[in-house]
Structure formats: structure tokens, C-alpha cells
Amino acid sequence: MKESIYWCVADKVRSDVPRVLINREKVGEADPELKRLGVEHGFNFGEGNYRDVLYLGNCDDGTTELCKLLGWIEDLQKLIKENTTAEHEAHNPITKGPSAL
Numbered sequence: 080m081k082e083s084i085y086w087c088v089a090d091k092v093r094s095d096v097p098r099v100l101i102n103r104e105k106v107g108e109a110d111p112e113l114k115r116l117g118v119e120h121g122f123n124f125g126e127g128n129y130r131d132v133l134y135l136g137n138c139d140d141g142t143t144e145l146c147k148l149l150g151w152i153e154d155l156q157k158l159i160k161e162n163t164t165a166e167h168e169a170h171n172p173i174t175k176g177p178s179a180l
Contacts, residue, residue: 090120099132101141
């Protein structure tokens with residue numbers, strides 16, 4: 080996330096908005112030196128944390144777990160099914176009858 084343009088997105092939300100990082104490793108934490116100077120930048124997964132959530136693992140598992148906790152699992156499964164079907168149809172057009180020789 081550090082190398083991505085998305086790195087700064089977490090700092091663009093209001094201070095009362097929860098933030099969730101789903102990643103295989105912990106990234107984007109606030110710089111301790113800046114924090115001591117009162118500059119809030121990056122995630123805070125430690126002391127004083129009131130809004131940042133970290134899920135260590137792959138994106139699919141983290142998203143599934145979050146949807147379960149929020150009661151959205153049926154919606155997620157429906158979206159997955161719809162998108163999987165649409166992607167399959169886009170790459171494998173259905174033929175109409177046998178090919179003429």
C-alpha cells in the first residue's frame with residue numbers, strides 16, 4: 080500500500096469514520112515521530128486506537144468475514160454469483176446449435 084496512490088486515501092476521511100485495512104501484512108501505520116509531534120497520518124492499530132481495524136489475511140477471506148459480521152453475507156454471495164456468471168459468459172459465448180460444415 081505504501082507504493083500505491085491509495086496509501087493517502089485513509090487520511091482523507093473524517094476522524095470519526097472507521098477505517099479497515101485488509102492485507103496480508105500490516106502497512107500504513109502512523110510514523111511514531113510525527114505522532115509525537117501531533118501529526119496524525121496513517122493507521123493506528125495500537126494504543127489510543129478508536130477506529131482502525133486490521134485484518135491480516137487475503138482480501139477474499141477478509142471481505143467475507145466482514146460481510147458475515149455485518150449481516151451482508153447473502154448480498155456478497157449474490158454479487159459473486161452474478162459477476163462470476165457474467166464473466167464466464169463474456170469469455171465463453173454460448174453457441175446456438177451445432178456448427179455447419
